[in-house]
Amino acid sequence: MMSKNIPNRILLTENELPKQWYNVRADMPEQHDPFINPTTMKPAVKEDFYPIFAEELCKQEFSTERYIDIPEEVQAYYKMYRPSPLHRAYNLEKILDTPAKIYYKYEGSNTSGSHKLNSAIAQAYYNKEQGITHITTETGAGQWGTALAMACSFYNIPLDVYMVKISAEQKPYRKAVIETYGANVIPSPSNTTNVGRAILEKDPNCTGSLGTAISEAVEKATSTPNTRYALGSVLNQVLLHQSIIGAESKLQLEKVDEYPDIIIGCAGGGSNLGGLISDFMGDKLTGKANPYFIAVEPAACPSLSRGKYAYDFCDTGHVTPLAKMYTLGSGFIPSSIHAGGLRYHGMSPIVSKLYHDGYLDEARALFQNHIFDAATLFAKTESILPAPESAHAIAAAIDEAKKCKEAGEAKTILFGLTGNGAYDLAAYMNYKAGNMQDYAPTDEELEKGFATLPKIPGIQE
Numbered sequence: 001m002m003s004k005n006i007p008n009r010i011l012l013t014e015n016e017l018p019k020q021w022y023n024v025r026a027d028m029p030e031q032h033d034p035f036i037n038p039t040t041m042k043p044a045v046k047e048d049f050y051p052i053f054a055e056e057l058c059k060q061e062f063s064t065e066r067y068i069d070i071p072e073e074v075q076a077y078y079k080m081y082r083p084s085p086l087h088r089a090y091n092l093e094k095i096l097d098t099p100a101k102i103y104y105k106y107e108g109s110n111t112s113g114s115h116k117l118n119s120a121i122a123q124a125y126y127n128k129e130q131g132i133t134h135i136t137t138e139t140g141a142g143q144w145g146t147a148l149a150m151a152c153s154f155y156n157i158p159l160d161v162y163m164v165k166i167s168a169e170q171k172p173y174r175k176a177v178i179e180t181y182g183a184n185v186i187p188s189p190s191n192t193t194n195v196g197r198a199i200l201e202k203d204p205n206c207t208g209s210l211g212t213a214i215s216e217a218v219e220k221a222t223s224t225p226n227t228r229y230a231l232g233s234v235l236n237q238v239l240l241h242q243s244i245i246g247a248e249s250k251l252q253l254e255k256v257d258e259y260p261d262i263i264i265g266c267a268g269g270g271s272n273l274g275g276l277i278s279d280f281m282g283d284k285l286t287g288k289a290n291p292y293f294i295a296v297e298p299a300a301c302p303s304l305s306r307g308k309y310a311y312d313f314c315d316t317g318h319v320t321p322l323a324k325m326y327t328l329g330s331g332f333i334p335s336s337i338h339a340g341g342l343r344y345h346g347m348s349p350i351v352s353k354l355y356h357d358g359y360l361d362e363a364r365a366l367f368q369n370h371i372f373d374a375a376t377l378f379a380k381t382e383s384i385l386p387a388p389e390s391a392h393a394i395a396a397a398i399d400e401a402k403k404c405k406e407a408g409e410a411k412t413i414l415f416g417l418t419g420n421g422a423y424d425l426a427a428y429m430n431y432k433a434g435n436m437q438d439y440a441p442t443d444e445e446l447e448k449g450f451a452t453l454p455k456i457p458g459i460q461e
């Protein structure tokens with residue numbers, strides 16, 4: 001097994017860091033359906049997005065160019081924590097007694113603890129280049145707020161983070177780190193926006209949701225001079241920035257003469273999955289290779305595996321453009337599971353389109369206890385304490401490796417280890433104490449969410 005002498009960690013030098021992002025849209029036979037402007041209910045053009053996002057980012061949102069240069073300043077920042085290591089999971093393979101070869105790409109070694117910094121630094125850069133003087137965003141579990149706070153502090157741009165109120169209360173350490181980088185944390189719903197005030201009027205004790213926090217951050221951005229909003233997932237620009245994950249992985253695997261048979265990523269809004277698979281998906285779309293792609297989501301929030309492919313808002317306040325995507329409905333409130341980063345009603349339009357057209361092969365929804373079993377085994381064998389979100393990918397990788405054992409097949413598996421679990425100890429405590437609930441919504445509950453899907457004259461009746 002060791003004959004090829006593959007190291008535990010396959011590293012790249014700074015000079016080998018990819019200098020371009022790969023845009024998988026360039027190789028997709030069909031594009032996703034156009035975004036819809038929420039005021040006109042007509043297909044949106046990039047100029048419609050200018051009041052919300054920096055112009056260069058709006059251009060990327062609509063771009064189908066194959067390669068986009070990573071600005072030198074962004075490359076320089078990347079070099080502080082990239083290229084990230086690709087690990088061979090020798091110890092996990094051994095304990096599973098599997099002939100499968102398991103590789104994982106680890107994105108959790110920067111302070112934000114996740115892949116989100118890859119897009120945060122790019123978004124902050126383009127805002128700075130345009131002379132934007134203030135940015136707003138939302139955060140649920142806290143990873144995105146941390147990443148963007150790091151990026152904005154680097155460029156000295158003031159940042160308002162609308163943090164889902166329940167998270168701000170339950171995750172004081174996350175709030176503290178965001179504030180350490182100089183950002184302003186506002187528990188959402190708040191009385192700083194019309195959307196927030198309306199919600200608080202109806203329910204003063206509302207603990208908030210990601211959808212509401214997005215509405216507040218967008219309203220604040222569009223109603224404040226020289227201010228823009230930044231979003232950490234779902235968007236095409238975010239997938240583009242995250243393509244660095246897949247591009248590096250491919251180079252690293254080439255160094256040891258490997259190509260994955262199976263590629264696995266967890267999916268909340270789809271950005272790490274989209275970024276990890278992009279380069280390999282390009283190979284599939286152009287007939288060069290045929291890897292099997294698996295998206296893993298929580299059973300409590302199964303957007304791809306049980307959602308509808310429909311136009312929907314990206315937020316509960318309905319201020320964002322509409323996207324055609326797999327969605328549970330913007331009115332769907334997922335139960336409070338521990339993988340906060342995966343509690344989102346929708347899914348990236350690119351990932352959705354790839355799944356709908358059969359290029360993304362499978363979506364799998366897993367229960368919490370199963371993923372924490374996997375997380376614990378992984379921590380004990382591979383030494384890294386994984387984020388609960390990432391543990392979804394680990395669990396699926398272990399399940400695939402077990403199948404390989406049964407079938408006697410030595411498949412090569414690559415999965416994305418998106419983050420570390422240093423801020424998720426409450427979840428691990430809960431699991432240890434045996435208090436973790438396995439929950440999946442009933443069909444009836446899902447129907448309630450679907451009933452909130454918007455009607456768009458002539459497009460979606």
Ligand SMILES: *Cc1c(COP(=O)(O)O)cnc(C)c1O
Pocket residue numbers: 113114115116143144232233234266267268269270271272273341342387389390418419420
């Ligand atoms: C946010 C987050 C995710 C999910 O977001 P995607 O956009 O689907 O990638 C997964 N893992 C970690 C550690 C996260 O912070």
